[in-house]
Amino acid sequence: MLRFVDIDQAYPEKRSETERRQDFNEIYRPFDPVKAKDQASRCSQCGIPFCQSGCPLHNNIPDWLMLAGEGRLEEAYEISSATSTMPEICGRICPQDRLCEGSCVVEKSGHGAVTIGAVEQYITDTAWKEGWVKPIRPGAPRGASVGIVGSGPAGLAAAEKLCEAGYAVTVYERSDRAGGLLMYGIPGFKLDKAVVQRRLDRLTEAGVEIRTGFEVGRDATLADLRSEHHAVLLATGVYAARQLTCPGAGDGVIAALDYLTRSNRNDLGDAPDSGDRLSAKGKRVVVIGGGDTAMDCVRTAVRQGAASVTCLYRRDRENMPGSAREVKHAEEEGVVFEWLSSPLAVLTKGEAITAVRVQGMRLGAPDVSGRRAPEPEPGRTFDVGADMVISALGFSPEDIPALFQAPDLETHRDGRIDGDLATKMTSLDGVFVAGDLHRGASLVVWAIRDGMDAARSIESYLSNRLQVLGAAE
């Protein structure tokens, strides 16, 4: 260990830009075993591991790095999987520069962070390959059932933990495939769908029932689920897209998630790209937004064969919400970024979009959040030619109390479901909440953390309740 002085930071090898632009496969090649071992051995085994504090799951990072550095991969996997239900997924898509690796002391010392995420992915990918990932062992039946609404990372993490604890679990999912944004939001070049599917299979093989095509609000009310199960977890994410409101931004502007879902479906083999309005093939594409969703849209458009792809973001590179690593990948793949740019109008000729008129911005005084607020820069406007405009301005929760016919379900002003910070119980007895629906649009790793926390809380709620019911009999 401590080899960060003589071994430089290295990530797994990336495929060439030309190759990447042709397909939707992951951009990194598998980590070379010798390199992965070397990279793990760069860790300085800190007494106070800041990386662990930077990880929402508080993964035991130094321990599995040490074991991986010594070539003891099966033990490394045991440690890594003890705190996470999907380590290989987090290793692929966590914005590590803002989490574990951003907190690593080796990064702070100027030597380049230990490549924690890549090693985490390598350990668990190896575990799958070697058969070390064992089937989930359902706990002794507790005679109670839990209904989980939503099969994204929050719902799936909770399902696994509750199954292990001996509860009968049914997951209700409105889409035709389970996985939430892991399946239909995040593109395959960041997260191979087979990696998600094997996690889903492991759950169903353990007896977790996943009922796809079941929309709570349409096929059942929340009251129905409460009478069918001893506890209910709400993990439906946030799906109300913020609209682009400038002049000309009508039906011709495409919502990011419609675009990405269709592309993921194409990639999953549902139907070939038919070159319709949701296809970027041969078009000049402008994507508006600066988060992970916008980055996924620009990089998808490149792969669909767009004639050009431009991203408009109203702040600068340093102040964008998306991962810096993703911007770098997008630039490598040919995306043009217009920083400090905000749409003034979408220009059209008849039905067809022809350009986006852009207002140049500058950063003014910091706002209440401490970020410098963008303001128009007088005299700087320009047009960017466009045939297709995609709006990726973020998401808010849907009106869940109305949809689920549960007016007593309390929400925050922005529509997030209110839940006790410690127990995640909502205003309704036995109804819990986790993931984006509780904290607002966030990250997969936080959804996993919430799902695991909610499962613990549901277990304790049900243990008490079953004791009370048992005593009454």
Ligand code: FAD
């Ligand atoms: P979701 O993953 O949204 O799952 C909710 C599920 O509930 C969905 O399957 C939905 O169909 C279902 N559902 C909704 N309503 C109902 C209903 N009424 N009845 C039944 N089912 C219902 N995070 C990262 O960490 N890294 C990334 O690289 C990253 N990239 C992203 C890219 C995109 C395009 C987007 C949109 C988000 C990205 N995120 C990323 C964020 C991350 O995907 C989310 O924070 C995470 O998926 C939230 O998990 P969740 O389980 O709360 O909700």
Ligand code: SF4
């Ligand atoms: Fe880093 Fe995410 Fe893994 Fe935590 S879960 S160690 S933040 S990659």
Ligand code: SF4
């Ligand atoms: Fe290792 Fe970096 Fe964590 Fe320290 S902060 S234990 S060097 S990974």
